[in-house]
Amino acid sequence: MSHLELDATRAWLSREELDSARERLPILYVDAVPVRVDERGSVVAVGLLLRASDDGDIQRELVSGRVLYHERVRDALLRHLEKDLGPMALPRVPTSPVPFTVAEYFPTPGVTPFHDPRQHAVSLAFVVPVAGDCAPQHDALDLAWLTPDEALAPGVLAEMERGHGVLLRQALGHLGHPV
Amino acid sequence: MSHLELDATRAWLSREELDSARERLPILYVDAVPVRVDERGSVVAVGLLLRASDDGDIQRELVSGRVLYHERVRDALLRHLEKDLGPMALPRVPTSPVPFTVAEYFPTPGVTPFHDPRQHAVSLAFVVPVAGDCAPQHDALDLAWLTPDEALAPGVLAEMERGHGVLLRQALGHLGHPV
Amino acid sequence: MSHLELDATRAWLSREELDSARERLPILYVDAVPVRVDERGSVVAVGLLLRASDDGDIQRELVSGRVLYHERVRDALLRHLEKDLGPMALPRVPTSPVPFTVAEYFPTPGVTPFHDPRQHAVSLAFVVPVAGDCAPQHDALDLAWLTPDEALAPGVLAEMERGHGVLLRQALGHLGHPV
Amino acid sequence: MSHLELDATRAWLSREELDSARERLPILYVDAVPVRVDERGSVVAVGLLLRASDDGDIQRELVSGRVLYHERVRDALLRHLEKDLGPMALPRVPTSPVPFTVAEYFPTPGVTPFHDPRQHAVSLAFVVPVAGDCAPQHDALDLAWLTPDEALAPGVLAEMERGHGVLLRQALGHLGHPV
Numbered sequence: 001m002s003h004l005e006l007d008a009t010r011a012w013l014s015r016e017e018l019d020s021a022r023e024r025l026p027i028l029y030v031d032a033v034p035v036r037v038d039e040r041g042s043v044v045a046v047g048l049l050l051r052a053s054d055d056g057d058i059q060r061e062l063v064s065g066r067v068l069y070h071e072r073v074r075d076a077l078l079r080h081l082e083k084d085l086g087p088m089a090l091p092r093v094p095t096s097p098v099p100f101t102v103a104e105y106f107p108t109p110g111v112t113p114f115h116d117p118r119q120h121a122v123s124l125a126f127v128v129p130v131a132g133d134c135a136p137q138h139d140a141l142d143l144a145w146l147t148p149d150e151a152l153a154p155g156v157l158a159e160m161e162r163g164h165g166v167l168l169r170q171a172l173g174h175l176g177h178p179v
Numbered sequence: 180m181s182h183l184e185l186d187a188t189r190a191w192l193s194r195e196e197l198d199s200a201r202e203r204l205p206i207l208y209v210d211a212v213p214v215r216v217d218e219r220g221s222v223v224a225v226g227l228l229l230r231a232s233d234d235g236d237i238q239r240e241l242v243s244g245r246v247l248y249h250e251r252v253r254d255a256l257l258r259h260l261e262k263d264l265g266p267m268a269l270p271r272v273p274t275s276p277v278p279f280t281v282a283e284y285f286p287t288p289g290v291t292p293f294h295d296p297r298q299h300a301v302s303l304a305f306v307v308p309v310a311g312d313c314a315p316q317h318d319a320l321d322l323a324w325l326t327p328d329e330a331l332a333p334g335v336l337a338e339m340e341r342g343h344g345v346l347l348r349q350a351l352g353h354l355g356h357p358v
Numbered sequence: 359m360s361h362l363e364l365d366a367t368r369a370w371l372s373r374e375e376l377d378s379a380r381e382r383l384p385i386l387y388v389d390a391v392p393v394r395v396d397e398r399g400s401v402v403a404v405g406l407l408l409r410a411s412d413d414g415d416i417q418r419e420l421v422s423g424r425v426l427y428h429e430r431v432r433d434a435l436l437r438h439l440e441k442d443l444g445p446m447a448l449p450r451v452p453t454s455p456v457p458f459t460v461a462e463y464f465p466t467p468g469v470t471p472f473h474d475p476r477q478h479a480v481s482l483a484f485v486v487p488v489a490g491d492c493a494p495q496h497d498a499l500d501l502a503w504l505t506p507d508e509a510l511a512p513g514v515l516a517e518m519e520r521g522h523g524v525l526l527r528q529a530l531g532h533l534g535h536p537v
Numbered sequence: 538m539s540h541l542e543l544d545a546t547r548a549w550l551s552r553e554e555l556d557s558a559r560e561r562l563p564i565l566y567v568d569a570v571p572v573r574v575d576e577r578g579s580v581v582a583v584g585l586l587l588r589a590s591d592d593g594d595i596q597r598e599l600v601s602g603r604v605l606y607h608e609r610v611r612d613a614l615l616r617h618l619e620k621d622l623g624p625m626a627l628p629r630v631p632t633s634p635v636p637f638t639v640a641e642y643f644p645t646p647g648v649t650p651f652h653d654p655r656q657h658a659v660s661l662a663f664v665v666p667v668a669g670d671c672a673p674q675h676d677a678l679d680l681a682w683l684t685p686d687e688a689l690a691p692g693v694l695a696e697m698e699r700g701h702g703v704l705l706r707q708a709l710g711h712l713g714h715p716v
Contacts, residue, residue, distance in 0.1 A: 021200050026246050028205045028301055040611045041630030067205050070299055072290070073283060074577045092629065093578030095664055096637070097283075097713045101534060102276040102303060104252060111251070113536040120249055122207050124281060127632055166536040173531035176459060176634045178471040178524040219432050220451030253398045271450065272399030274485055275458070276534045280713060292715040306453055345715040352710035355455045355638060357650040357703040379558050384565045384604050386659050425563050428657055430648070431641060455641075460634040460661060462610060469609070478607055480565055482639060 022119035029123035030077045031103060031164075032063040033171040034085060036145060037129045043175055045145040046168065047134065048156070049084060052141060060144070060159045062167060064123065073097060073124060081128060083137060090132030099124040100174040103167055114163035127171050148177050201298035208302035209256045210282060210343075211242040212350040213264060215324060216308045222354055224324040225347065227335070228263060228315060239323070239338045241346060243302065252276060252303060260307060262316060269311030278303040279353040282346055293342035306350050327356050380477040387481035388435045389461060389522075390421040391529040392443060394503060395487045401533055403503040404526065406514070407442060407494060418502070418517045420525060422481065431455060431482060439486060441495055448490030457482040458532040461525055472521035485529050506535050559656040566660035567614045568640060568701075569600040570708040571622060573682060574666045580712055582682040583705065585693070586621060586673060597681070597696045599704060601660065610634060610661060618665060620674060627669030636661040637711040640704055651700035664708050685714050 021027070034047035048060040065080035067073060074093050081091040103123040105116035114123075136143045146156065152172065157165035173179040200206070213226035227239040244259035246252060253272050260270040282302040284295035293302075315322045325335065331351065336344035352358040379385070392405035406418040423438035425431060432451050439449040461481040463474035472481075494501045504514065510530065515523035531537040558564070571584035585597040602617035604610060611630050618628040640660040642653035651660075673680045683693065689709065694702035710716040 017203065021204055024196065024248050025200055025204065026207045026248060026250070028207055035632065037632055039630070040609075040615055041632050042611065043632055067301065069203055069205060070285065070287070071205070072577075073281060073301065074579065078577055092574075092666070093576075095572065095574055095578050095580055095666060095712050097281040098279070098711070099277065099281070100633070101532075102252060102278070104276075106249065108249070112534070122246065122252065129629070129632060163536075169537050170531040170534075173528040173537060174459075174635070175632050176470070176528075178521075179527050179531060179537045214453065216450075216453055218451070219430075219436055220453050221432065222453055251398075253400065257398055271395075271487070272397075274393065274395055274399050274401055274487060274533050277532070279454070280711075291713070308450070308453060342715075348716050349710040349713075352707040352716060353456070353638075354453050355649070355707075357700075358706050358710060358716045375561065379562055382554065382606055383558055383562065384606060384608070386563045386565055425659065427561055427563060428643065428645070429563070431639060431659065455639040456637070457635065457639070460610060460636070462634075464607065466607070480604065480610065 026120045026122045028067040029064060029105070029121045030067060030073060030080060031123045031125040031167060032077055032081055032091075032128045033125070033168060034063060034081070034089075034091070034128055034130050034134070043148055043172075043177075045147055046151040046172075047085070047130065048144050048146060048151070048160075049136060049140045050142040050144055051139055053161075058141070058159060059161055060156060060164070061161070062164050077126060077128070081130070084140060085130060085143065086133070086135035086137050088133045088135065089130045092129045092131060094126050094128065099126055101125045101167070101170050103163065105162065112163070113166040116162055125167055125171070127175065148172055152177075152179065205299045205301045207246040208243060208284070208300045209246060209252060209259060210302045210304040210346060211256055211260055211270075211307045212304070212347060213242060213260070213268075213270070213307055213309045213313070222327055222351075222356075224326055225330040225351075226264070226309065226313065227323050227325060227330070227339075228319045229321040229323055230319055232340075237320070237338060238340055239335060239343070240340070241343050256305060256307070260309070263319060264309060264322065265312070265314035265316055267312045267314065268309045271308045271310060273305050273307065278305055280304050280346070280349050282342065284341060291342070292345040295341055304346055304350070306354065327351055331356075331358065384478045384480045386425040387422060387463070387479045388425060388431060388438060389481045389483040389525060390435055390439055390449075390486045391483070391526060392421060392439070392447075392449070392486055392488050392492070401506055401530075401535075403505055404509040404530075405443070405488065405492065406502050406504060406509070406518075407498045408500040408502055409498055411519075416499070416517060417519055418514060418522070419519070420522050435484060435486065439488070442498060443488060443501065444491070444493035444495055446491045446493065447488045450487045450489060452484050452486065457484055459483050459525070459528050461521065463520060470521075471524040474520055483525055483529070485533065506530055510535075510537065563657045563659045565604040566601060566642070566658045567604060567610060567617060568660045568662040568704060569614055569618055569628075569665045570662070570705060571600060571618070571626075571628070571665055571667045571671070580685055580709075580714075582684055583688040583709075584622070584667065584671060585681050585683060585688070585697075586677045587679040587681055588677055590698075595678075595696060596698055597693065597701070598698070599701050614663060614665070618667070621677060622667060622680065623670070623672035623674055625670045625672065626667045629666045629668060631663050631665065636663055638662050638704070638707050640700065642699060649700075650703040653699055662704055662708070664712065685709055689714075689716065
């Protein structure tokens with residue numbers, strides 16, 4: 001859930017209008033957990049974006065972003081994956097519209113495991129295998145590939161905000177991993 | 180997707196503001212397919228609301244409505260079920276946030292099987308067993324319980340607008356019925 | 359995955375024949391995570407069976423058992439729930455045949471998170487709300503209801519064998535809980 | 538559900554033993570709906586195998602086969618896809634073990650929409666995108682790629698036995714198609 005400045009220019013909604021809507025309506029998002037898979041479909045690595053937070057700490061996050069007016073959910077997913085992982089990532093957008101979970105980000109902490117101080121966002125979350133070369137874009141410093149076991153280490157989760165660590169664990173559980 | 184006039188009074192959003200948002204953002208909805216089940220969890224009947232359309236025709240529809248700001252998806256589901264089926268319906272809201280499908284209603288017909296001339300709505304769709312007495316509320320004329328086979332008859336589907344007939348079939352397929 | 363002696367008498371398969379099949383074929387199972395829910399469908403408690411292991415330790419387990427020849431999956435689920443929780447448990451068997459996960463129990467430890475020294479069992483796992491009074495049956499000492507947070511405590515998981523602790527966590531993740 | 542003669546040689550189970558087990562136990566299967574997808578993950582074609590039936594009619598079927606002792610479900614899926622579509626098909630086996638449905642094939646017609654005169658088979662059904670070149674193997678005459686709309690035509694469904702036509706429609710409904 002980032003890059004909203006970039007989105008806004010495409011969204012037929014001024015910065016002020018989006019801010020206003022965010023105080024009144026749940027905003028539809030998509031979250032993606034990028035994974036590398038072997039030929040049997042087993043996940044061998046999970047991709048986490050590294051960003052510098054406002055106070056200089058390193059944060060890890062999943063791919064995330066808003067669905068625009070008149071945009072299909074699968075197009076939003078593809079757009080945010082390409083935006084964050086670069087044009088050569090070759091993401092395999094899921095064939096089914098059914099997410100592995102629906103994450104409800106509340107502006108008030110503690111209502112759900114997910115939190116977004118800016119807004120009430122409801123996000124359709126998908127696991128997305130990527131087959132190509134990933135190059136972090138924009139304000140991402142790097143994209144780190146971790147094995148599922150590495151990704152589940154407490155230290156990694158502690159570096160993920162807004163509940164992205166919970167979402168990652170839920171994704172790995174959905175894939176059959178011990179969580 | 181009805182009763183929006185009623186919703187608006189609860190949504191901290193004026194009629195005009197909601198109309199404006201609808202031209203700018205996808206609006207989050209929930210759809211519910213009310214069902215009667217036997218003790219084995221098999222669906223024995225599907226509940227369809229009967230309404231008079233603006234031009235006097237009878238329309239059949241599923242339970243549907245908007246998710247409000249700061250409202251949990253499960254609370255929106257419960258609220259719309261109680262609003263349409265009455266306070267004694269005893270709906271069994273699903274334990275998991277995962278919908279059986281995500282229906283994308285576009286203002287432009289033909290983009291998806293789902294259409295809503297008023298807005299771009301993205302709806303999380305659930306099958307909801309109801310155990311109590313249902314009494315149609317507000318502008319619904321009646322609630323008709325049909326067997327799955329009856330519900331799949333072409334004549335019934337022809338009476339469902341906005342793609343609700345497709346959603347009903349997708350629900351029955353998800354439940355293991357031949358569609 | 360217990361009580362197989364009891365099952366065998368109903369299964370048109372002698373003890374020896376079942377043992378033989380177990381060395382040759384994957385055996386189909388169902389696993390159930392019994393839960394208490396509030397009116398919004400939120401899980402407030404998880405039910406775990408307490409049994410004495412062969413060496414006298416207390417083990418916690420989920421409801422689990424074999425699917426018989428010519429038995430529907432939903433009937434096997436209902437049968438094992440009634441067998442373990444008693445005839446007044448009023449389990450709400452899921453309407454859909456889709457499990458929240460498929461647990462592959464291998465006789466060789468480490469192939470998957472699930473292990474069964476007796477056999478290769480493949481289990482369809484479901485979350486099942488129970489609305490009535492539960493009375494543990496047969497060799498179960500008790501049925502303990504724990505909050506989701508209590509159920510996720512490491513001490514509880516350590517008392518669950520064969521990967522049932524992993525299955526429980528996967529179930530809670532599927533329900534939207536932080537795991 | 539074909540090619541069992543071939544399977545048997547790999548299954549550590551003689552023809553007679555398999556026949557015996559089939560009269561006593563549900564047999565675990567996997568079914569796969571091969572699809573072609575575009576870069577957005579939308580299904581553009583469904584692959585159906587053409588076979589000559591025993592009485593000379595042309596039958597269309599999905600990829601289907603048994604899970605062997607000590608075989609992972611994902612390995613069974615890959616094995617049957619390669620067996621039926623050839624070694625260059627490059628199937629993208631799903632990352633999650635959760636099937637889109639569980640098809641219960643009964644030896645008695647009419648218990649479920651699925652029927653197998655040889656046995657009680659319970660099948661985990663998956664949609665599998667294939668990216669490479671498909672060459673029908675063994676007794677398949679051809680592999681026909683149909684658009685989703687073509688695949689839903691009544692004439693096509695009439696050529697599918699054992700309930701495969703129902704399974705195909707359930708798959709397309711799961712993918713968001715009108716069924």
